[in-house]
Amino acid sequence: MDMNILPTVEVNKIVKVVLLDGYVDEPTCLGVPPYISPYIRYTAGAVWTANPQAQIRYFTIDEVRKNVESFYKVVEDSDLFIVVFGVSVPGKYLGGKPATPKEIYELTLKIEKPVKVVGGPAAKFGSGVRGGIVVRGTGMFEEVFDLIVTGDLEIVIHDLILEKLKVNRVDPTRIRETAHSIFEYAVKGARVVTQHPRYPRVICEIETYRGCSRKITGGCSFCTTAAYYGLPDFRPVKDVVSEIEAIYRHGVKYFRLGNQPDLFAYQAKGVGELEFPRPNPEAIKKLYQGIRNVAPNCYLWMDNVNPGTIAHYPEESREIAKIIVTYNTPGDVAAFGIESADPKVIKLNNLKCTPEEAMKAIEILNEIGRERGWNGLPKLLPGLNFVFGLIGETEKTYELNYLFLKEVLEKGLLVRRINLRQVLVFPGTRMWKVGTTFLRRNYHLFKKWSKRIRDEIDIPMLKKVVPAGTVLKEVITEAYFGKRTYARQLGTYPITTVIPDELPLNTMLDVKVIDHQARSVIAIPYPLDINKASIKILSAIPQIGKKRAARIIKNRPIKNQKHLETILDNKTLAKQIYQNYITKK
Ligand code: SF4
Numbered sequence: 001m002d003m004n005i006l007p008t009v010e011v012n013k014i015v016k017v018v019l020l021d022g023y024v025d026e027p028t029c030l031g032v033p034p035y036i037s038p039y040i041r042y043t044a045g046a047v048w049t050a051n052p053q054a055q056i057r058y059f060t061i062d063e064v065r066k067n068v069e070s071f072y073k074v075v076e077d078s079d080l081f082i083v084v085f086g087v088s089v090p091g092k093y094l095g096g097k098p099a100t101p102k103e104i105y106e107l108t109l110k111i112e113k114p115v116k117v118v119g120g121p122a123a124k125f126g127s128g129v130r131g132g133i134v135v136r137g138t139g140m141f142e143e144v145f146d147l148i149v150t151g152d153l154e155i156v157i158h159d160l161i162l163e164k165l166k167v168n169r170v171d172p173t174r175i176r177e178t179a180h181s182i183f184e185y186a187v188k189g190a191r192v193v194t195q196h197p198r199y200p201r202v203i204c205e206i207e208t209y210r211g212c213s214r215k216i217t218g219g220c221s222f223c224t225t226a227a228y229y230g231l232p233d234f235r236p237v238k239d240v241v242s243e244i245e246a247i248y249r250h251g252v253k254y255f256r257l258g259n260q261p262d263l264f265a266y267q268a269k270g271v272g273e274l275e276f277p278r279p280n281p282e283a284i285k286k287l288y289q290g291i292r293n294v295a296p297n298c299y300l301w302m303d304n305v306n307p308g309t310i311a312h313y314p315e316e317s318r319e320i321a322k323i324i325v326t327y328n329t330p331g332d333v334a335a336f337g338i339e340s341a342d343p344k345v346i347k348l349n350n351l352k353c354t355p356e357e358a359m360k361a362i363e364i365l366n367e368i369g370r371e372r373g374w375n376g377l378p379k380l381l382p383g384l385n386f387v388f389g390l391i392g393e394t395e396k397t398y399e400l401n402y403l404f405l406k407e408v409l410e411k412g413l414l415v416r417r418i419n420l421r422q423v424l425v426f427p428g429t430r431m432w433k434v435g436t437t438f439l440r441r442n443y444h445l446f447k448k449w450s451k452r453i454r455d456e457i458d459i460p461m462l463k464k465v466v467p468a469g470t471v472l473k474e475v476i477t478e479a480y481f482g483k484r485t486y487a488r489q490l491g492t493y494p495i496t497t498v499i500p501d502e503l504p505l506n507t508m509l510d511v512k513v514i515d516h517q518a519r520s521v522i523a524i525p526y527p528l529d530i531n532k533a534s535i536k537i538l539s540a541i542p543q544i545g546k547k548r549a550a551r552i553i554k555n556r557p558i559k560n561q562k563h564l565e566t567i568l569d570n571k572t573l574a575k576q577i578y579q580n581y582i583t584k585k
Pocket of ligand 1: 261352
């Protein structure tokens with residue numbers, strides 16, 4: 001069907017819709033604040049396509065938790081209640097707490113009037129709340145929801161509104177016919193971003209395609225992408241660009257091309273014939289140029305890349321990396337799903353690359369992307385993902401993974417972050433047969449080797465990626481922990497920045513890195529207003545300490561460098577502090 005002539009419902013009644021975002025996190029899609037997932041935007045777009053007069057109220061689960069009574073009032077006044085949630089890649093999130101199946105069940109149990117629909121990864125695949133478990137099915141939802149959408153939520157919601165909310169008239173398993181089928185939903189749903197509690201500082205996760213070319217070999221043993229979506233079906237460049245243009249016009253300028261298993265394989269040639277189709281730099285250039293044309297001041301990042309693609313096609317991949325660093329925002333990360341450096345595990349789980357291929361991919365990306373950009377971060381680095389609990393795993397696996405990472409460090413290569421995850425076991429994948437057998441057997445090893453990697457690899461690597469003295473631009477203060485402020489840049493895998501005092505939240509500032517701890521940096525505002533800074537901030541400046549900080553405060557206002565020299569009784573130190581922290585370079 002031509003999407004330009006999608007039918008709309010005869011508007012004899014305004015449909016009131018409540019859209020609840022319980023957040024999603026899948027291997028190829030993130031929707032935990034500050035991110036908003038395509039599920040939400042497409043679903044809103046499907047509603048507005050079917051009924052342009054529909055009123056949508058969008059809530060995040062964190063907003064609901066703060067004021068559940070007023071949420072219930074809005075829901076009971078609505079015709080349709082839609083929940084989107086599901087975490088299949090569990091992690092810890094600073095920006096929000098994903099809904100659990102139990103929480104959604106209990107919340108929905110009390111809702112009476114509207115038609116109740118659940119969709120997203122939890123409805124499609126079940127939902128795990130942490131790694132190392134077999135995910136729950138959707139059984140408990142049957143009690144509280146009128147419709148459990150195991151197909152594509154936006155397609156089913158469009159049908160449901162056209163069918164005047166009669167659930168027995170729609171097929172909950174229906175999926176999009178082609179990648180172009182969502183075009184109108186993606187564009188029309190853009191305006192829902194204005195209702196996000198963090199608007200306009202929201203990162204829109206953008207889909208370029210779904211499905212994996214490795215489906216022809218069966219795909220990786222744990223992966224839902226190959227199992228559920230089959231071979232890639234690429235969105236046309238103009239569809240992605242039009243969606244970004246629409247969102248940009250609604251005031252959001254942060255985007256991540258994150259919703260695909262391998263951005264370097266976007267519109268690659270040979271899908272269905274080759275396990276690794278030949279990358280298409282021309283298409284990627286059109287995509288990035290098109291985005292910059294319609295959203296010139298946007299912030300643009302990416303996510304997943306298959307290191308096997310880079311290793312198989314180094315020349316095309318170099319070309320693609322150069323295109324990306326021309327148009328992207330520094331701090332960009334190509335997340336490599338290496339999963340394991342143990343050849344036996346790689347074979348038994350049909351993983352995508354050998355350790356040698358993974359190393360080659362890391363080297364190529366370093367060659368092009370490690371130069372530092374305007375916001376203090378390297379332009380494009382790899383991020384590495386490892387999964388534990390796979391078929392055939394032994395203690396040797398853990399040792400080989402550690403040695404691989406040690407080699408990366410010793411070669412002087414940079415990686416932005418190393419994710420060590422326990423596998424989640426989904427029905428329909430090959431891991432389903434073995435469940436958590438290996439994970440349970442090796443849990444003590446996971447603990448032991450994760451700690452070793454955190455201590456011996458992570459911290460030295462972070463010191464190289466963001467050395468002391470680096471100025472990180474546009475950091476946003478997000479939360480307090482133990483009288484310190486946690487802040488991050490808006491971006492993909494942003495570095496957690498700990499500021500040693502409580503600063504006003506939701507404020508954007510520049511900071512200078514003074515130290516490192518596991519997976520985060522310690523930093524102070526830059527340039528520092530020495531006449532206003534607190535004793536905690538002043539004491540944190542290297543070599544200052546509490547006594548000197550107290551002396552500074554007692555003698556404020558500090559007029560100039562000379563004045564500081566007399567107060568500190570140390571000319572060299574005063575000069576260093578003045579020039580490194582107080583005077584902007
Ligand atoms: S390469 Fe493996 S993990 Fe990645 S999408 Fe394909 S099957 Fe899934």
